[in-house]
Amino acid sequence: MKFGGTSMADLERIRRAARLVAAEVDAGHKVAVVVSAMAGKTNELVAWTDGAGQPTGKAAEVHADSDDEYDVVVASGEQVTAGLLAITLRNLGYPARSMMGWQVPIKTSMLHAKARIADFPADNLINAMDSGQIVVVPGFQGISDDGRITTLGRGGSDTSAVAVAIAAQATRCDIYTDVDGVYTTDPRIEAKAKRLDKISFEEMLEMASLGAKVLQTRSVELAMAYRMPVRVLSSFVEPGENLNQGTLVCDEEEIVEKHIVSGVAYSRDEAKITLLGLPNKIGVSAAIFGRLAAANINVDMIVQSEKRSGDYANQLFTVGRRDAQRAAEIMNEAKADIGFDDLKVDEGVSKISIVGVGMRSHTGVAETMFRALSEKGINIQVISTSEIKISVLIDEAYTELAVRALHAAYGLDKIGA
Amino acid sequence: MKFGGTSMADLERIRRAARLVAAEVDAGHKVAVVVSAMAGKTNELVAWTDGAGQPTGKAAEVHADSDDEYDVVVASGEQVTAGLLAITLRNLGYPARSMMGWQVPIKTSMLHAKARIADFPADNLINAMDSGQIVVVPGFQGISDDGRITTLGRGGSDTSAVAVAIAAQATRCDIYTDVDGVYTTDPRIEAKAKRLDKISFEEMLEMASLGAKVLQTRSVELAMAYRMPVRVLSSFVEPGENLNQGTLVCDEEEIVEKHIVSGVAYSRDEAKITLLGLPNKIGVSAAIFGRLAAANINVDMIVQSEKRSGDYANQLFTVGRRDAQRAAEIMNEAKADIGFDDLKVDEGVSKISIVGVGMRSHTGVAETMFRALSEKGINIQVISTSEIKISVLIDEAYTELAVRALHAAYGLDKIGA
Known part of the structure; x- marks a missing residue:
């Protein structure tokens, strides 16, 4: 006990x-x-x-x-x-x-x-x-x-x-x-x-x-x-x-009674950092994430966006909000080495996740999530998934709305105890 | 340190x-x-x-x-x-x-x-x-x-x-x-x-x-x-x-520079218990102090007063003030066994002591003490001594007066640092 x-x-x-x-x-x-x-x-x-x-x-x-x-x-x-x-x-x-x-x-x-x-x-x-x-x-x-x-x-x-x-x-x-x-x-x-x-x-x-x-x-x-x-x-x-x-x-x-989705979690301890105009060459990701790892900063979601004109791309990742300014400083110190044009920090984001072992065997779970958020006019900025969860990064202002929409979409108000 | x-x-x-x-x-x-x-x-x-x-x-x-x-x-x-x-x-x-x-x-x-x-x-x-x-x-x-x-x-x-x-x-x-x-x-x-x-x-x-x-x-x-x-x-x-x-x-x-008396100490944590009309027979003291020891009560000063009429005497002892009521209860419980007539507790007493290694080699130290107290009209209820200290039990109201009188009597305001 x-x-x-x-x-x-x-x-x-x-x-x-x-x-x-x-x-x-x-x-x-x-x-x-x-x-x-x-x-x-x-x-x-x-x-x-x-x-x-x-x-x-x-x-x-x-x-x-x-x-x-x-x-x-x-x-x-x-x-x-x-x-x-x-x-x-x-x-x-x-x-x-x-x-x-x-x-x-x-x-x-x-x-x-x-x-x-x-x-x-x-x-x-x-x-x-x-x-x-x-x-x-x-x-x-x-x-x-x-x-x-x-x-x-x-x-x-x-x-x-x-x-x-x-x-x-x-x-x-x-x-x-x-x-x-x-x-x-x-x-x-x-x-x-x-x-x-x-x-x-x-x-x-x-x-x-x-x-x-x-x-x-x-x-x-x-x-x-x-x-x-x-x-x-x-x-x-x-x-x-x-x-x-x-x-x-x-x-x-x-x-015995398995739910497709068991819960909706959220975290406001999120910040999004975007590196703009990265050269699309070997070793750039290692240069970025190696530096963050050396500073003991945990990176959560990572998205490399489509290339823009020529060989340049944007790199987006999320860190804990308290680490955001430090991560930005580390990136800016290495700006010449990494070779990006500009950096943006957005601390106004939150992460909404659905979790359930049922996802392994059921299809359409992600679709339900995206539709429910779309119907409320909530824009998804980043998506990450594992076998039993789907997380999305959204504008923090929509946190409660998103949680309630997903809770209803998966019928969680009707289950169990 | x-x-x-x-x-x-x-x-x-x-x-x-x-x-x-x-x-x-x-x-x-x-x-x-x-x-x-x-x-x-x-x-x-x-x-x-x-x-x-x-x-x-x-x-x-x-x-x-x-x-x-x-x-x-x-x-x-x-x-x-x-x-x-x-x-x-x-x-x-x-x-x-x-x-x-x-x-x-x-x-x-x-x-x-x-x-x-x-x-x-x-x-x-x-x-x-x-x-x-x-x-x-x-x-x-x-x-x-x-x-x-x-x-x-x-x-x-x-x-x-x-x-x-x-x-x-x-x-x-x-x-x-x-x-x-x-x-x-x-x-x-x-x-x-x-x-x-x-x-x-x-x-x-x-x-x-x-x-x-x-x-x-x-x-x-x-x-x-x-x-x-x-x-x-x-x-x-x-x-x-x-x-x-x-x-x-x-x-x-x-x-090097030894004082006859080095200090005057006092304690208000004192109580006096008197057993009146004790039979003057072998084993009475053991009966009293054995019971107090068994109860973990520390006895400090002990005086057996002169016999009154016939074979009866009074026994007086002091304990810490917080133990006084418990000591009295223990005595009263054993009243028949010990065989005293009556018991008095006095919590209005204090103990004044002078301490000094010089007492070993100097005479008249006790006399100075008793005269100084007497001159202030302070009655000594009990006296106990060791090789290097003399303690007296007095009415608590005279505590400060006694301390000051003894401090002056031994010239302690004139020594050292």
């Missing part, structure tokens, strides 16, 4: 989480729990490390890399909630203990502030659970080979939860959060959005990557790799309320 | 502490640093554990012992400041890293919430320092033999600092705090109080035990056992300000 920051926000919420854990134990299950820091706490700790990291004096010109100490500071938030939940469980009459990342141990890479889980020896965890303890593990944190505290990057507690579930050989990983499941789209945009009873790992991975914030992408990757079923459900209910079915993220084979 | 909570209260204070550390490094010293949590933080964390520890539901009748998880929660405060100070030092251009209690490791007993340091292997610490790092160790925390986080009890960071100094084979342990040294008495009561240049371990131990809050008692015991000189000085100055001499706590032999 994993509880996010809003579910750990204060002692009252922690008590409610404890009651949910207790109910599972009463039902005869062995339980390990993963917790986030109190809502807002991680931001406060990060702000302190930022403040402490302002270079002054001797080092004014050299911003020292302090990600290892950043990890020491920010990992403390989950340590606090893990201890408090263990105390609360004991005071409900249930044996419990916390087990820090370094005590489990959850071994990670040494890439501080965005470490990846490398190994998670299960002996300590399983021994404690076999002795009747509820084990509470702080999410987000681990330990590197050189014995330093690491953190997994923001949202990493979901990944911790899946890792602990795998280590404990759990039958399921339940992620308690502030929504009661995975929806066909964001209910704040489309009131007719429906909660899905089940969604496949592959679809969830696409949804998470495409902007649905309910689960962290890496946690879904890990769950998929180990075929660990993950259930997303609300922590804002009391034990036994049967409203609380949640959404099961599982193998496609376990989903 | 050790910095207390007020010296770590915010990022600005942490930067000032970092400048003080940097100045020592610039002077050619290898430095290890021990830090407290931000002022107020430990209280907040303790309050959370109290709140989480309110028994409810199944366990309403059984208050579970959660000191191990209390330790997990409260130890996080020092983890945060250790990381922040390391980041700040790096950004001043000085190599630094934090090293948690479990990383050093600072091995302690398993008595959670009031663990005692058992062993502190120095290899990790010395290797890091030899490689040019400033090592920042969170105070107050350690690790037990079974690998759990422990804490040393409130004020334990002073003890951590002395332990780290011993482990690092330091020439000195500098404790930076919100006062600039050890004074002949509390300057809030006697404006003429003087800072002492030096004070012996033995005197400091008595002063700390008797209510002077500048150093934690156990830290002085540890320093004395290893003959580790401790300097108390202010963190509220910039490096190099020569105001900042502080007070050196050291071997008596190193103090």
Whole structure:
């Protein structure tokens, strides 16, 4: 069972989480729990490390890399909630203990502030659970080979939860959060959005990557790799309320009633960069994308447009909005090398995606999408596809309209739960 | 170098502490640093554990012992400041890293919430320092033999600092705090109080035990056992300000100009309990003090008064004020067994003490004390003495008057710094 920051926000919420854990134990299950820091706490700790990291004096010109100490500071938030939940469980009459990342141990890479889980020896965890303890593990944190505290990057507690579930050989990983499941789209945009009873790992991975914030992408990757079923459900209910079915993220084979399209995702964190008048010669793409990769800028969609007069073409690609200005600077610095005429940055775009394993076996899915958007007068700027998703880049102003149009076009308001 | 909570209260204070550390490094010293949590933080964390520890539901009748998880929660405060100070030092251009209690490791007993340091292997610490790092160790925390986080009890960071100094084979342990040294008495009561240049371990131990809050008692015991000189000085100055001499706590032999009396201490945390009409028979004292010891109540002064009529006597003892009502309850429960007539609790008392190694070789010290108090009309209720201190119990209302009278009587306003 994993509880996010809003579910750990204060002692009252922690008590409610404890009651949910207790109910599972009463039902005869062995339980390990993963917790986030109190809502807002991680931001406060990060702000302190930022403040402490302002270079002054001797080092004014050299911003020292302090990600290892950043990890020491920010990992403390989950340590606090893990201890408090263990105390609360004991005071409900249930044996419990916390087990820090370094005590489990959850071994990670040494890439501080965005470490990846490398190994998670299960002996300590399983021994404690076999002795009747509820084990509470702080999410987000681990330990590197050189014995330093690491953190997994923001949202990493979901990944911790899946890792602990795998280590404990759990039958399921339940992620308690502030929504009661995975929806066909964001209910704040489309009131007719429906909660899905089940969604496949592959679809969830696409949804998470495409902007649905309910689960962290890496946690879904890990769950998929180990075929660990993950259930997303609300922590804002009391034990036994049967409203609380949640959404099961599982193998496609376990989903009887498959939808052609399971969800509509959107992301406003997009920017479009167009290089005009590129020479059409070998090595130009490598020159562009090699430079962006070297700067750790992730490129999403790429389109090379038709040639214009002679041997010149336009190159269009999208990056995260916060990277847009930096990407433009890098391109402009290499303008002579790459040889383009001009560069345009458009931060007024959003990406709308439909996701569904049904696309593999059904035809006409893309056509339905393009027609629905066209009927609303929405222009498609870029298209990209994978086996189970279609994404389009549009003018950001049409985001909500596009989401609602697609939600209706695929009948998502009529499905499931 | 050790910095207390007020010296770590915010990022600005942490930067000032970092400048003080940097100045020592610039002077050619290898430095290890021990830090407290931000002022107020430990209280907040303790309050959370109290709140989480309110028994409810199944366990309403059984208050579970959660000191191990209390330790997990409260130890996080020092983890945060250790990381922040390391980041700040790096950004001043000085190599630094934090090293948690479990990383050093600072091995302690398993008595959670009031663990005692058992062993502190120095290899990790010395290797890091030899490689040019400033090592920042969170105070107050350690690790037990079974690998759990422990804490040393409130004020334990002073003890951590002395332990780290011993482990690092330091020439000195500098404790930076919100006062600039050890004074002949509390300057809030006697404006003429003087800072002492030096004070012996033995005197400091008595002063700390008797209510002077500048150093934690156990830290002085540890320093004395290893003959580790401790300097108390202010963190509220910039490096190099020569105001900042502080007070050196050291071997008596190193103090050339010895005072007969070095200080006047007081404590209001006192309560007097009198058992009236006790049978004068063997085993009565054991019956009384055995019961108090079993309840973990510390008894300070004990006086058995003259017998009254026949074989009956009164027994008087003092305990910490917060233990007074509980001690009275324990006595009353055993009233029949012990066989006293009546019990009185007086919480309106305070203890005034004079401390000085000069008492060993000078006569008339006690007489001066009693005459000075008598001249002010202050009645002495109980007297207790050791080789280097005399304590008296008086009516609490006379506390300040007594402190000032004794400060003048021993000429403490005329000494030293």
